[in-house]
Amino acid sequence: MKPLLLVEDSDPDAEALMRIAKRLPLPVPVVRVRDGESALDYLYRRGAYADVERPVLILLDLHMPGINGRQVLATLKADPDLRAIPVIIFSSSVEEGDVEGAYADGANSYLFKPEVGPQLQATAEALHAFWFRAARLPEQEPEA
Amino acid sequence: MSPSVSDADLSVCDREPIHLLGGIQPRGVLVAFRGDTEAVAVVSANVQALLGAGPDALLGKPLSGVLPRGLLARVEAGKGPGPVTVEVSGQRCSALLHDSDGLRVLELEPLADEDVGSDETALSAVQRLASPLARAKGTVALLQEAADAVRELIGYDRVMVYRFHADFHGEVVAESVREGVDAFMGLHYPASDIPAQARALYTRNPVRLIADVDAKAVALVPPVLPGPQRPLDLSGSALRGVSEIHLEYLRNMGVGASFSVSLLKDGQLWGLMACHHLAPRTVSAARRQACEVLARLLSLQLSAEERSLESAAQARHAALLNALVLPNLGERSPAKALEAHAPLLKELTGAHGVALVLGASAGPEASPLLLGTTPSAEEVRALVAWLSARELPDEAFHVDRLGDVYPPLASRADVAAGLLAVRLDPSVPHFALWFRPEVARTVAWAGNPNKPVRPEPGHARLRPRASFDVWREEMKGASTPWSAQDLEAARALKGALVGVVLRHAEELARLSRELARSNAELDAFGGTVAHDLKEPLRGILQYSSFLQEDFGPALGPDGLGQLEALGWLAKRTYELLDNLFEYSRLGRLELSWEETDQQTLVEDVLKTLGARLQEGRVEVRLPRRLPTLACDSIRIRQVWANLISNAAKYQTAEPRWVEVGFVGPDEARPEAARHVTAPYLFYVKDPGIGIAPQFHEAIFELFRRLHPAQAYGGGTGAGLAIARRLVSLHGGALWVDSALGQGSTFFFTLGEGPRP
Numbered sequence: 080m081k082p083l084l085l086v087e088d089s090d091p092d093a094e095a096l097m098r099i100a101k102r103l104p105l106p107v108p109v110v111r112v113r114d115g116e117s118a119l120d121y122l123y124r125r126g127a128y129a130d131v132e133r134p135v136l137i138l139l140d141l142h143m144p145g146i147n148g149r150q151v152l153a154t155l156k157a158d159p160d161l162r163a164i165p166v167i168i169f170s171s172s173v174e175e176g177d178v179e180g181a182y183a184d185g186a187n188s189y190l191f192k193p194e195v196g197p198q199l200q201a202t203a204e205a206l207h208a209f210w211f212r213a214a215r216l217p218e219q220e221p222e223a
Numbered sequence: 224m225s226p227s228v229s230d231a232d233l234s235v236c237d238r239e240p241i242h243l244l245g246g247i248q249p250r251g252v253l254v255a256f257r258g259d260t261e262a263v264a265v266v267s268a269n270v271q272a273l274l275g276a277g278p279d280a281l282l283g284k285p286l287s288g289v290l291p292r293g294l295l296a297r298v299e300a301g302k303g304p305g306p307v308t309v310e311v312s313g314q315r316c317s318a319l320l321h322d323s324d325g326l327r328v329l330e331l332e333p334l335a336d337e338d339v340g341s342d343e344t345a346l347s348a349v350q351r352l353a354s355p356l357a358r359a360k361g362t363v364a365l366l367q368e369a370a371d372a373v374r375e376l377i378g379y380d381r382v383m384v385y386r387f388h389a390d391f392h393g394e395v396v397a398e399s400v401r402e403g404v405d406a407f408m409g410l411h412y413p414a415s416d417i418p419a420q421a422r423a424l425y426t427r428n429p430v431r432l433i434a435d436v437d438a439k440a441v442a443l444v445p446p447v448l449p450g451p452q453r454p455l456d457l458s459g460s461a462l463r464g465v466s467e468i469h470l471e472y473l474r475n476m477g478v479g480a481s482f483s484v485s486l487l488k489d490g491q492l493w494g495l496m497a498c499h500h501l502a503p504r505t506v507s508a509a510r511r512q513a514c515e516v517l518a519r520l521l522s523l524q525l526s527a528e529e530r531s532l533e534s535a536a537q538a539r540h541a542a543l544l545n546a547l548v549l550p551n552l553g554e555r556s557p558a559k560a561l562e563a564h565a566p567l568l569k570e571l572t573g574a575h576g577v578a579l580v581l582g583a584s585a586g587p588e589a590s591p592l593l594l595g596t597t598p599s600a601e602e603v604r605a606l607v608a609w610l611s612a613r614e615l616p617d618e619a620f621h622v623d624r625l626g627d628v629y630p631p632l633a634s635r636a637d638v639a640a641g642l643l644a645v646r647l648d649p650s651v652p653h654f655a656l657w658f659r660p661e662v663a664r665t666v667a668w669a670g671n672p673n674k675p676v677r678p679e680p681g682h683a684r685l686r687p688r689a690s691f692d693v694w695r696e697e698m699k700g701a702s703t704p705w706s707a708q709d710l711e712a713a714r715a716l717k718g719a720l721v722g723v724v725l726r727h728a729e730e731l732a733r734l735s736r737e738l739a740r741s742n743a744e745l746d747a748f749g750g751t752v753a754h755d756l757k758e759p760l761r762g763i764l765q766y767s768s769f770l771q772e773d774f775g776p777a778l779g780p781d782g783l784g785q786l787e788a789l790g791w792l793a794k795r796t797y798e799l800l801d802n803l804f805e806y807s808r809l810g811r812l813e814l815s816w817e818e819t820d821q822q823t824l825v826e827d828v829l830k831t832l833g834a835r836l837q838e839g840r841v842e843v844r845l846p847r848r849l850p851t852l853a854c855d856s857i858r859i860r861q862v863w864a865n866l867i868s869n870a871a872k873y874q875t876a877e878p879r880w881v882e883v884g885f886v887g888p889d890e891a892r893p894e895a896a897r898h899v900t901a902p903y904l905f906y907v908k909d910p911g912i913g914i915a916p917q918f919h920e921a922i923f924e925l926f927r928r929l930h931p932a933q934a935y936g937g938g939t940g941a942g943l944a945i946a947r948r949l950v951s952l953h954g955g956a957l958w959v960d961s962a963l964g965q966g967s968t969f970f971f972t973l974g975e976g977p978r979p
Contacts, residue, residue: 089758089761090762091762091763091765091766092761092762092765094765095765095768095769098769142754171754171758172754192761194764194794194797
């Protein structure tokens with residue numbers, strides 16, 4: 080089944096999201112990669128990711144060591160084969176430049192990483208409600 | 224009968240056609256004849272004594288029939304070099320020949336016995352005069368030597384060297400007097416003493432003798448030329464008659480004979496050697512000529528001396544300008560550098576005071592730099608405002624009667640009768656201003672207070688002292704005029720200053736570029752710190768919440784308490800980072816100004832704070848509607864929010880309230896806001912715990928708190944620092960008035976809007 084790809088270098092952030100995802104009735108599995116390089120390998124099915132399925136949705140952190148989120152986003156959206164996959168930026172940065180830049184590069188939405196606890200839970204729920212209930216994703220099997 | 228001189232005559236003195244008076248002095252005779260026919264056309268009425276025939280007998284006759292054969296040829300031969308000694312009717316005479324009105328004019332002066340006896344030639348007299356000059360060093364000594372030599376040669380009681388200033392008033396700069404005769408050394412004479420047309424004659428005809436001021440003028444026959452219908456032009460005549468006004472003037476000074484030689488410099492009248500004798504006394508043509516030659520030598524020497532003085536002055540100016548543009552100006556403002564050179568600055572144009580309005584000292588509020596004797600800072604500011612509104616040709620302005628064109632300083636002639644101003648920058652009102660006091664206060668005016676006035680009823684006004692009083696009255700409110708050199712020096716300073724100011728501006732620009740770069744680096748640093756530190760903090764928060772979720776029951780109350788404390792600490796650090804980051808960004812904040820209804824802004828803030836205010840049972844009082852004022856509404860909303868929530872926070876006793884209000888223009892201001900000039904003053908007042916005076920400034924420092932972190936709702940200590948910075952970005956001020964246990968009032972003002 081096509082997964083949701085989580086690109087996140089912070090373990091606690093990834094873990095928190097995975098915990099919340101587990102409690103939500105998420106119709107797709109969540110796959111996490113730790114950096115931009117792995118994300119591109121995954122998308123282009125290189126190396127260890129040769130056999131994976133392309134994700135239906137990408138949750139992308141902006142500030143990462145090495146290839147950062149903006150570079151991943153730009154590469155992805157410049158590729159006709161991949162640009163259809165919706166990308167949700169998930170960042171702790173409130174910089175206007177980061178927000179505008181992400182949209183300019185083709186991000187489908189920009190979510191601000193909230194503090195832990197109820198706010199993070201609420202953000203995750205909203206994300207689920209929109210992308211998996213309200214919206215129709217490309218190449219997604221209709222929900223049973 | 225000598226014509227009487229009325230007051231009215233005095234005023235026409237300047238217009239009197241003194242070269243067309245139609246008479247000569249009686250010490251010689253004049254014969255004018257046609258060059259072609261030698262027919263005599265004009266004679267002086269006194270010809271009979273010398274030529275043995277009256278005018279009627281001579282007119283129309285050929286000259287050769289009147290004068291000894293060969294005389295004319297000798298005079299013509301000597302015409303260039305000067306007087307020729309001839310014998311007429313058994314009398315030895317000096318003969319001079321010149322042309323005027325198409326006629327040849329021959330003047331014959333019988334020689335006195337002493338001159339006849341001496342076989343001195345003009346050349347040997349010059350030799351006698353010129354040798355002491357070679358000893359003299361410097362202009363003053365040179366003129367003194369010349370005065371002594373001339374007095375010895377002509378035997379007069381007093382020889383003055385009289386120098387004209389730029390306004391043609393004169394000053395006695397050297398003098399040789401016989402013992403017992405009044406000395407005039409150092410005194411100044413009004414320009415009106417030597418009227419313009421007299422100065423013109425002095426330039427054309429450098430030697431002038433009035434051998435006897437009481438001698439009656441001799442008329443010319445005919446008195447009017449048939450062609451031009453006016454008297455013969457006597458401009459070139461040695462015997463030319465004298466204006467009665469001038470004679471009167473000399474008589475009133477107790478002078479019996481007067482002799483003067485012009486001193487020219489580069490063709491301009493520089494001064495006079497003015498010689499007086501108390502009794503009538505003639506000077507032979509040969510000696511007059513010797514004096515003339517001496518004057519020419521003197522003039523050449525003066526030109527050379529003046530040029531060397533000028534170049535010395537220029538060298539001094541250059542040294543000053545150099546000192547001003549020395550390369551180490553970086554740490555000092557141009558004004559500071561100039562202040563150190565105050566005496567040089569004044570000397571540059573011979574001013575008594577200098578005011579500099581430049582750089583940081585510009586603007587209506589700023590103080591000009593005042594050096595020496597100047598009007599007050601306020602007067603200078605007003606003057607600069609007036610100057611800036613004027614069209615200044617070449618950006619320079621000079622006047623020696625400032626009070627006439629700028630009445631506000633008319634009463635300040637004691638310091639500012641003369642003004643020389645150069646505008647340093649056409650776009651901003653930067654000026655260098657030089658001031659001079661009125662001249663009447665700075666020079667000794669001529670006239671001898673010890674000399675009794677000759678009793679001459681009806682002529683009282685003509686005595687020298689009265690005349691000088693009139694002059695002193697005239698010079699009231701006037702400074703000595705600014706010379707071309709003064710203007711040139713001022714312009715040179717302008718050039719140098721513009722360079723200095725520009726370099727200073729460049730220096731500032733470089734600093735600001737550096738500052739911008741380090742600001743950018745700081746921003747990057749701040750961003751990194753904020754992001755990279757927040758990341759692990761969020762991890763701590765998250766793991767502690769995982770722990771609580773997964774193992775809460777197993778931890779027990781103590782374990783859970785510690786976990787909560789851990790979370791609180793992490794969260795607090797997280798907030799501190801956020802505040803620090805926000806504060807660091809304020810420096811480069813661009814405000815977006817708009818007219819903002821402060822009432823709406825505050826109501827909006829109160830809505831947001833509503834829950835907290837209710838919880839704390841805090842009543843908000845708004846005694847009257849707040850005005851609309853330009854500001855960046857987002858930032859000022861933040862200021863209101865901070866002040867109102869603080870006011871609500873730091874209260875312990877009931878009833879709790881916060882008052883939000885303002886003081887408008889022309890309303891009485893509380894003591895703590897007396898100094899404020901802004902039209903509107905906002906305040907947020909509470910009856911809370913108050914702040915001790917020693918902390919009134921400390922509370923605005925970043926992260927400076929007066930209470931434990933968890934007391935009073937646990938602020939981070941950044942709020943007031945941020946609020947003050949936001950207000951100051953608006954050009955306003957934020958301060959507190961408070962006392963422990965007496966509540967606090969925070970005041971703030973807003974600036975006047977974005978700078979253009």
